[in-house]
Amino acid sequence: xxxxxxxxxxxxxxxxxxxxxxxxxxxxxxxxxxASYEALRAKLGLDRPFLxxxxxxxxxxxxxxxxxxxxxxxTPISEELIYRLPTTIKLxxxxxxxxxxxxxxxxxxxxxxxxxxADYSVTTIALIVNAIPSFVLALxxxxxxxxxxxxxxxxxxxxxDAWILPIACNSLGYVALSAxxxxxxxxxxxxxxxxxxxRAKGLKQNVVIRRHALxxxxxxxxxxxxxxxxxxxxxxxxxxxxxxxxxxxxYILSGISGRxxxxxxxxxxxxxxxxxxxxxxxDIAYAFIDPRIKALYMSPRKAKAHKSPKTAEVA
Amino acid sequence: MQPITLKKKKEYIESLETSSRRHSQWxxxxxxxxxxxxxxxxxxxVAVILLLIILADLVAPIPYDKQNFAERFLYPxxxxxxxxxxxxxxxWSRLLFGGRISLFVAIISVCISLxxxxxxxxxxxYFGGKxxxxxxxxxxxxxxxxxxxxxxxxxxxxxxxxVNTALAISISGMPGAARxxxxxxxxxxxNEFVEAARATGxxxxxxxxxxxxxxxxxxxxxxxxxxxxxxxxxxxxxxFIGLGVQPPIPEWGSILMAGxxxxxxxxxxxxxxxxxxxxxxxxxxxxxxxxxDALDPKLKN
Numbered sequence: 001x002x003x004x005x006x007x008x009x010x011x012x013x014x015x016x017x018x019x020x021x022x023x024x025x026x027x028x029x030x031x032x033x034x035a036s037y038e039a040l041r042a043k044l045g046l047d048r049p050f051l052x053x054x055x056x057x058x059x060x061x062x063x064x065x066x067x068x069x070x071x072x073x074x075t076p077i078s079e080e081l082i083y084r085l086p087t088t089i090k091l092x093x094x095x096x097x098x099x100x101x102x103x104x105x106x107x108x109x110x111x112x113x114x115x116x117x118a119d120y121s122v123t124t125i126a127l128i129v130n131a132i133p134s135f136v137l138a139l140x141x142x143x144x145x146x147x148x149x150x151x152x153x154x155x156x157x158x159x160x161d162a163w164i165l166p167i168a169c170n171s172l173g174y175v176a177l178s179a180x181x182x183x184x185x186x187x188x189x190x191x192x193x194x195x196x197x198x199r200a201k202g203l204k205q206n207v208v209i210r211r212h213a214l215x216x217x218x219x220x221x222x223x224x225x226x227x228x229x230x231x232x233x234x235x236x237x238x239x240x241x242x243x244x245x246x247x248x249x250x251y252i253l254s255g256i257s258g259r260x261x262x263x264x265x266x267x268x269x270x271x272x273x274x275x276x277x278x279x280x281x282x283d284i285a286y287a288f289i290d291p292r293i294k295a296l297y298m299s300p301r302k303a304k305a306h307k308s309p310k311t312a313e314v315a
Numbered sequence: 316m317q318p319i320t321l322k323k324k325k326e327y328i329e330s331l332e333t334s335s336r337r338h339s340q341w342x343x344x345x346x347x348x349x350x351x352x353x354x355x356x357x358x359x360x361v362a363v364i365l366l367l368i369i370l371a372d373l374v375a376p377i378p379y380d381k382q383n384f385a386e387r388f389l390y391p392x393x394x395x396x397x398x399x400x401x402x403x404x405x406x407w408s409r410l411l412f413g414g415r416i417s418l419f420v421a422i423i424s425v426c427i428s429l430x431x432x433x434x435x436x437x438x439x440x441y442f443g444g445k446x447x448x449x450x451x452x453x454x455x456x457x458x459x460x461x462x463x464x465x466x467x468x469x470x471x472x473x474x475x476x477x478v479n480t481a482l483a484i485s486i487s488g489m490p491g492a493a494r495x496x497x498x499x500x501x502x503x504x505x506n507e508f509v510e511a512a513r514a515t516g517x518x519x520x521x522x523x524x525x526x527x528x529x530x531x532x533x534x535x536x537x538x539x540x541x542x543x544x545x546x547x548x549x550x551x552x553x554x555f556i557g558l559g560v561q562p563p564i565p566e567w568g569s570i571l572m573a574g575x576x577x578x579x580x581x582x583x584x585x586x587x588x589x590x591x592x593x594x595x596x597x598x599x600x601x602x603x604x605x606x607x608d609a610l611d612p613k614l615k616n
Binding site for chain 2: 003004005007008011012015016018019127128130131132133135136139140142143147230231233234235237238241242252253255256257259261264265268271272275276279
């Protein structure tokens with residue numbers, strides 16, 4: 001976890017190091033004198049070797065979360081990001097919630113009723129929706145719901161209903177994907193012998209699915225949903241730019257249009273760290289879902305302690 | 316004379332068998348592909364779009380950059396099949412020529428990431444050990460950055476333009492390719508024919524390129540088909556937020572971005588590029604799924 005984040009910092013710094021356009025030149029403007037340019041370069045530490053600059057960059061982040069200043073506005077990037085982060089996280093987390101809450105039941109439905117009308121409509125719609133990028137979907141939805149029908153606001157986050165379209169557009173593609181994944185995973189499990197046994201015991205379909213099939217189908221589902229989380233969070237920045245939501249997406253967009261590289265790199269860095277944290281949470285979730293994985297990571301001594309009562313019993 | 320003819324006969328039968336088997340394997344694959352109706356729909360969509368894009372000069376006679384301010388914001392009509400944009404340029408031409416850029420960049424980026432991924436992945440998978448650990452660690456770190464964000468950072472660094480965009484996208488797609496190739500190579504490495512090749516004195520490079528990688532071709536074909544769709548998505552996404560390919564070069568994402576200010580009043584500038592992107596992705600997805608099922612029935616889940 002920590003080495004990965006450190007690696008991410010190194011990569012982002014390396015990218016920004018090789019980015020054309022000297023920060024000193026960007027701050028001073030085109031008409032700067034050579035002497036003041038050199039002085040600023042020395043002050044910013046740009047004349048020092050790569051490794052020293054990298055060390056300073058990491059130290060500044062670790063010690064006081066300093067990502068540098070934006071060229072254009074001159075404001076500290078970390079302050080701006082802390083102010084904007086909650087909005088993006090909210091959009092991302094709500095989208096993930098919708099993805100899971102809608103995709104999994106749809107997948108279960110179409111798996112348990114394989115080859116029914118419900119199954120066909122879910123799989124067909126999922127195939128089509130999966131192929132539409134979120135920004136296309138967002139623009140179409142804007143035209144239909146905000147411009148034509150005037151049901152929902154066109155931009156901003158002032159009211160609760162303004163969140164509907166961004167969340168829907170950001171999550172719909174992943175709803176489709178997780179529905180498909182759940183379906184295939186469930187179909188695999190339903191064919192197993194223990195499901196037949198459960199049915200033979202006379203359990204109701206409902207119980208068979210909930211108690212016997214779903215827990216065993218969850219691992220591949222969590223894997224896929226887990227890998228999607230990063231896409232959902234990254235996709236949030238594109239959806240934000242369409243709906244003018246004042247999150248990190250709008251910030252990175254202003255950085256792109258102003259060629260303000262520290263802003264771009266800082267945002268990428270913070271979002272990547274968020275994704276790393278989320279991946280860690282997914283990994284932890286595995287252990288809760290599947291005891292086998294938990295056993296794998298248990299320390300040998302603990303595992304022994306776990307086993308010993310049984311052996312004592314046998315003895 | 317008897318034994319020789321018998322031997323010859325045997326050889327003849329064997330050669331027949333092997334040739335027919337090789338023939339029927341590909342025939343099997345094609346047959347499975349042909350029977351997959353969704354896959355054929357995907358193939359059809361991809362083929363039609365590819366044909367239109369390749370023959371753009373013939374099917375779209377109006378130059379894509381010809382501005383005509385008397386004919387701004389025209390709705391679809393007989394002259395301008397999909398209407399005109401805010402500069403009076405023909406949308407049909409712009410979308411077809413833009414498709415050339417999108418597909419060109421997508422194919423280039425997939426080729427680059429496959430090439431680099433093949434080198435890294437096969438080295439890691441074939442040699443294993445410390446080299447494998449180092450390469451997978453680095454790939455893990457690169458993969459920790461969401462692909463879109465990495466592509467944004469790199470293409471901000473490199474600047475806009477088709478080639479730079481292809482580079483940015485290929486770098487962000489490369490770890491995935493390398494991982495796939497690594498795991499495939501590891502699976503193939505255990506086979507006897509690799510051992511046999513080593514035993515006959517082939518060097519490692521020859522074993523990798525002549526014996527291991529050709530057997531990994533099926534997953535690679537599937538991967539590249541699928542990732543062309545993903546790359547088109549990435550390119551249009553980058554162009555849409557102002558990186559990637561910039562106007563006046565037509566590209567599906569940048570055409571969509573150009574239409575965004577007119578979301579209230581003029582729908583063709585948004586709907587048509589959106590449909591082109593969506594249809595192409597759908598085609599590649601369907602065809603890729605079908606290819607996977609056809610090439611490796613065991614993988615089908």
